[in-house]
Amino acid sequence: xxxxxxxxIPKIPEMTIRRLSVYTRCLLQLEEDGVKTVSxxxxxxxxxLNSAQVRKDLAYFxxxxxRGIGYYVSGLKAELQRILGLDxxxxxxxxxxxxxxxxxxxxKGFAHQGFRISVIFDDDPQKAGRTVDGVPILxxxxxxxxxxxxNLQIGIVAVPPAAAQAVADRLVAAGIKAILNFAxxxxxxxxxxxxxxxxxxxxxxxxxxYLAQVSR
Amino acid sequence: xxxxxxxxIPKIPEMTIRRLSVYTRCLLQLEEDGVKTVSxxxxxxxxxLNSAQVRKDLAYFxxxxxRGIGYYVSGLKAELQRILGLDxxxxxxxxxxxxxxxxxxxxKGFAHQGFRISVIFDDDPQKAGRTVDGVPILxxxxxxxxxxxxNLQIGIVAVPPAAAQAVADRLVAAGIKAILNFAxxxxxxxxxxxxxxxxxxxxxxxxxxYLAQVSR
DNA sequence: GTGTGATAGTGTTCCTGTTCACATGGCTCC
DNA sequence: GGAGCCATGTGAACAGGAACACTATCACAC
Ligand SMILES: NC(=O)c1ccc[n+]([C@@H]2O[C@H](COP(=O)([O-])OP(=O)(O)OC[C@H]3O[C@@H](n4cnc5c(N)ncnc54)[C@H](O)[C@@H]3O)[C@@H](O)[C@H]2O)c1
Ligand SMILES: NC(=O)c1ccc[n+]([C@@H]2O[C@H](COP(=O)([O-])OP(=O)(O)OC[C@H]3O[C@@H](n4cnc5c(N)ncnc54)[C@H](O)[C@@H]3O)[C@@H](O)[C@H]2O)c1
Numbered sequence: 001x002x003x004x005x006x007x008x009i010p011k012i013p014e015m016t017i018r019r020l021s022v023y024t025r026c027l028l029q030l031e032e033d034g035v036k037t038v039s040x041x042x043x044x045x046x047x048x049l050n051s052a053q054v055r056k057d058l059a060y061f062x063x064x065x066x067r068g069i070g071y072y073v074s075g076l077k078a079e080l081q082r083i084l085g086l087d088x089x090x091x092x093x094x095x096x097x098x099x100x101x102x103x104x105x106x107x108k109g110f111a112h113q114g115f116r117i118s119v120i121f122d123d124d125p126q127k128a129g130r131t132v133d134g135v136p137i138l139x140x141x142x143x144x145x146x147x148x149x150x151n152l153q154i155g156i157v158a159v160p161p162a163a164a165q166a167v168a169d170r171l172v173a174a175g176i177k178a179i180l181n182f183a184x185x186x187x188x189x190x191x192x193x194x195x196x197x198x199x200x201x202x203x204x205x206x207x208x209x210y211l212a213q214v215s216r
Numbered sequence: 217x218x219x220x221x222x223x224x225i226p227k228i229p230e231m232t233i234r235r236l237s238v239y240t241r242c243l244l245q246l247e248e249d250g251v252k253t254v255s256x257x258x259x260x261x262x263x264x265l266n267s268a269q270v271r272k273d274l275a276y277f278x279x280x281x282x283r284g285i286g287y288y289v290s291g292l293k294a295e296l297q298r299i300l301g302l303d304x305x306x307x308x309x310x311x312x313x314x315x316x317x318x319x320x321x322x323x324k325g326f327a328h329q330g331f332r333i334s335v336i337f338d339d340d341p342q343k344a345g346r347t348v349d350g351v352p353i354l355x356x357x358x359x360x361x362x363x364x365x366x367n368l369q370i371g372i373v374a375v376p377p378a379a380a381q382a383v384a385d386r387l388v389a390a391g392i393k394a395i396l397n398f399a400x401x402x403x404x405x406x407x408x409x410x411x412x413x414x415x416x417x418x419x420x421x422x423x424x425x426y427l428a429q430v431s432r
Numbered sequence: 433g434t435g436t437g438a439t440a441g442t443g444t445t446c447c448t449g450t451t452c453a454c455a456t457g458g459c460t461c462c
Numbered sequence: 463g464g465a466g467c468c469a470t471g472t473g474a475a476c477a478g479g480a481a482c483a484c485t486a487t488c489a490c491a492c
Contacts, residue, residue, distance in 0.1 A: 013450095020425075021415075041469080056471085086421065099323055180419055184241060194422075199237075200414065204396060205236075205300045206234060282489080
């Protein structure tokens with residue numbers, strides 16, 4: 001019944017994955033600083049969370065630690081990068097090259113982690129046809145053929161809310177299995193497509209809720 | 217002991233607040249479409265979640281519904297906006313006017329929800345001193361005095377990771393109680409300051425984890 | 433005014449994720 | 463080579479949020 005490979009994966013909590021990401025970043029820093037080993041306790045206090053949490057998160061994927069010592073920084077870093085799929089390059093399609101889309105494109109941090117925006121789609125005739133930093137901007141209708149030719153694996157949706165579902169449908173139809181959505185819309189996608197939403201309004205409204213509470 | 221007003225607030229789950237935000241957006245749409253009432257069931261299926269969830273979320277704050285009918289769209293919308301603090305205008309300070317900062321500034325959606333970016337801080341001498349759309353860009357050192365004069369309540373951190381903690385410290389020192397952080401850094405702030413992080417690397421890495429899993 | 437149907441509100445159960453606590457087991461030093 | 467150390471890995475307790483199922487309540491029809 002499960003579409004997952006059968007050999008393992010005892011169901012990993014979503015939050016664990018997010019923390020792995022954070023640990024990885026921390027390990028990169030530690031490695032740079034020349035630190036060789038780190039304990040779950042040390043790692044935990046940097047993010048003020050529980051050391052058992054850290055151990056449990058890591059133990060989902062294997063026994064990376066050494067009792068009495070801790071974890072070897074570069075070994076663990078490599079393991080986590082492999083687990084998170086950061087040991088390879090992902091081809092990313094950016095859809096929507098407006099305010100947000102261009103900010104994302106110009107941000108160099110993603111490329112360092114192996115996320116390569118190799119093509120941009122935008123239906124604005126002023127933009128489509130141009131090239132930025134050697135990356136072509138194409139009309140959305142060319143998505144299907146480009147997806148295959150470029151082996152696109154991740155789609156970023158940075159178009160206005162009204163266009164978001166249509167764009168997502170196209171991405172899905174093109175065989176893309178992972179979508180990062182910035183539009184404030186609840187997109188419908190098939191179960192085998194992983195959807196991650198970033199909704200800045202929610203973040204701001206959480207803040208204003210808090211402020212409204214304390215100022216009442 | 218609790219700094220919260222004593223009359224109510226039986227501890228609201230974080231996720232409830234985030235959902236209120238989503239409900240509000242949906243209600244705005246429904247109102248626009250001329251829909252007068254909506255049931256918890258209808259509301260729930262739009263986000264594929266449970267109708268009991270919706271009712272419980274709303275019941276934390278009062279009895280807004282009418283049994284046998286559902287919720288009156290515009291009444292509920294107004295209530296939720298009040299609860300989320302969207303019935304007033306918040307003064308927002310944007311720190312860092314680079315790729316991301318300018319995308320956020322140019323986005324008009326926030327202003328409609330009452331979040332007004334009334335001043336920008338950036339230490340780049342090429343930027344500081346200028347004005348964009350009537351909003352001044354100032355060096356960070358002027359934060360303290362501006363915070364009082366402009367009654368700044370929310371700070372957005374959009375500077376490089378290395379500068380983020382220093383900026384956050386300044387925001388805190390200036391009396392700002394709510395911070396939205398885009399830098400991939402775990403900021404340390406006092407307990408009475410509400411911190412909301414948006415970490416796009418985590419979102420992308422969650423996607424690549426998923427892709428790496430299924431392709432194994 | 434009363435009956436009926438529909439839906440909100442809520443106590444309880446269930447389940448997932450977090451924390452605790454301890455036994456396990458590799459490393460080091462004598 | 464054995465003893466002691468010390469941080470890991472993990473089963474069990476705990477907590478908090480989500481789902482369920484039931485009861486109370488309201489609108490409306492007759
Ligand atoms: N900019 C921000 O800071 C910000 C903040 C929060 C949310 N968002 C959301 O992110 C999304 C993008 O925001 P933005 O500010 O970049 O908007 P924008 O209007 O600046 O850019 C949208 C781009 O999408 C393109 N586009 C429109 N329809 C398209 C289609 N069907 N196919 C291909 N391209 C299409 C447009 O040509 C334009 O270039 C929006 O959904 C917005 O709500 C943005
Ligand atoms: N742009 C993106 O899409 C993106 C994506 C993910 C994360 N981020 C994060 O968001 C933050 C901003 O990214 P960006 O791409 O806009 O960077 P950027 O370099 O384009 O802009 C940073 C701005 O901050 C200003 N600044 C630097 N130090 C400052 C200080 N001490 N005080 C005041 N201003 C200062 C700089 O002058 C510059 O204008 C970074 O932390 C980055 O990691 C950005």
